[in-house]
Amino acid sequence: MRTCRIILVAAAASVGLAPQSARAQAADAKTAEQVFKNIIQLKGTPADQVQPAMQFIAASLGMDCAFCHVQGKMEADDKGAKRTAREMMAMTAAINTNSFRGQRQVTCYSCHRGSTRPVNMPPVLESDAPASSATAAAAPGAPVANPGAQGATVDQILEKYVAAIGGADAMKKVTSRVMTGKILAGGSETPIDVITKAPNMRVSITHNATGDSFTAFDGTAGWLGSTGHAAREMSAAESAAAGLDAEFYLGLRVKELFPQLRRGRPETVAGAECEVLNGTAPGRPAVRLYFDKSSGLLVRMVRYADTPMGRNPTQIDYADYRDADGVKIPFRWTLSRPNARFTIQIAEVKSNAAVDDARFAKPAGEVK
Numbered sequence: 001m002r003t004c005r006i007i008l009v010a011a012a013a014s015v016g017l018a019p020q021s022a023r024a025q026a027a028d029a030k031t032a033e034q035v036f037k038n039i040i041q042l043k044g045t046p047a048d049q050v051q052p053a054m055q056f057i058a059a060s061l062g063m064d065c066a067f068c069h070v071q072g073k074m075e076a077d078d079k080g081a082k083r084t085a086r087e088m089m090a091m092t093a094a095i096n097t098n099s100f101r102g103q104r105q106v107t108c109y110s111c112h113r114g115s116t117r118p119v120n121m122p123p124v125l126e127s128d129a130p131a132s133s134a135t136a137a138a139a140p141g142a143p144v145a146n147p148g149a150q151g152a153t154v155d156q157i158l159e160k161y162v163a164a165i166g167g168a169d170a171m172k173k174v175t176s177r178v179m180t181g182k183i184l185a186g187g188s189e190t191p192i193d194v195i196t197k198a199p200n201m202r203v204s205i206t207h208n209a210t211g212d213s214f215t216a217f218d219g220t221a222g223w224l225g226s227t228g229h230a231a232r233e234m235s236a237a238e239s240a241a242a243g244l245d246a247e248f249y250l251g252l253r254v255k256e257l258f259p260q261l262r263r264g265r266p267e268t269v270a271g272a273e274c275e276v277l278n279g280t281a282p283g284r285p286a287v288r289l290y291f292d293k294s295s296g297l298l299v300r301m302v303r304y305a306d307t308p309m310g311r312n313p314t315q316i317d318y319a320d321y322r323d324a325d326g327v328k329i330p331f332r333w334t335l336s337r338p339n340a341r342f343t344i345q346i347a348e349v350k351s352n353a354a355v356d357d358a359r360f361a362k363p364a365g366e367v368k
Contacts, residue, residue: 088108
């Protein structure tokens with residue numbers, strides 16, 4: 001699927017509401033029509049929700065922004081696809097309002113599934129083999145056959161995870177990590193440093209040929225920046241996700257972060273049978289955590305970001321667990337979104353290195 005950065009958006013739609021906590025945080029933020037030109041369907045929606053909504057549409061149709069928008073003049077209504085998009089947005093909003101009590105159950109993806117033209121009839125059989133049901137592309141894992149009625153409790157799953165990575169005492173002996181490695185994306189490799197500090201500070205620095213780029217969480221809020229440009233604060237949704245990534249003692253804090261934590265149906269990830277925990281909490285992205293039944297290690301996290309169009313999933317797969325000063329940590333993790341994917345491979349880890357809190361703070365001016 002082709003992708004691009006969406007700068008200006010006009011064909012936006014009000015098809016549902018963000019969680020109340022997120023809306024409260026954005027109460028003082030500018031609305032879509034105050035920032036973008038020719039907004040029709042998304043009036044009143046926080047401006048920082050426009051781009052995620054457009055990303056959801058692009059992923060649902062398998063296209064990039066040029067399919068609906070005139071490049072360099074994004075507010076123009078020249079393309080028929082844009083006018084049709086507005087009609088479809090109004091249609092899904094009406095369906096959800098009239099049939100699902102306002103809950104966002106029907107989205108672009110419900111019908112399009114990666115195609116600009118939705119399928120309106122079932123396909124004929126192409127072999128004598130029994131028909132099999134299609135697996136939804138957004139499904140994060142394969143269900144385990146006959147999982148059984150009895151399984152491990154939430155506490156048992158988390159206790160096994162903490163024990164698998166070395167135990168609580170060993171975890172707390174480490175308060176910082178400075179990691180060096182490379183980021184693999186689009187067939188290229190780029191050096192990267194990932195610096196973390198307890199309890200929840202993190203900055204990753206990608207060393208591009210044209211300068212460094214930064215993604216950081218300072219313990220309270222997230223920010224993004226690149227060399228020679230002013231850093232920007234993350235939106236509330238982005239910051240919540242970055243804060244979760246920054247949790248230094250995640251295994252010890254899961255129940256505190258997600259008071260509503262429950263077992264899900266066991267699934268398989270990369271051939272491994274996994275216990276699944278689903279977590280929700282006000283102001284935080286909903287998450288699904290996958291723990292290898294055999295090793296107890298966390299092998300996948302899927303978090304969900306609400307947009308006016310539907311939920312955008314972010315999946316992180318953890319692998320290559322190694323000992324780092326008494327604690328097992330993943331040296332490789334792959335982050336996948338509907339419109340992007342990259343892998344970070346760590347080569348070296350230094351535990352308990354002296355790291356000043358200023359390393360995580362958002363620069364006042366241009367990023368150096």
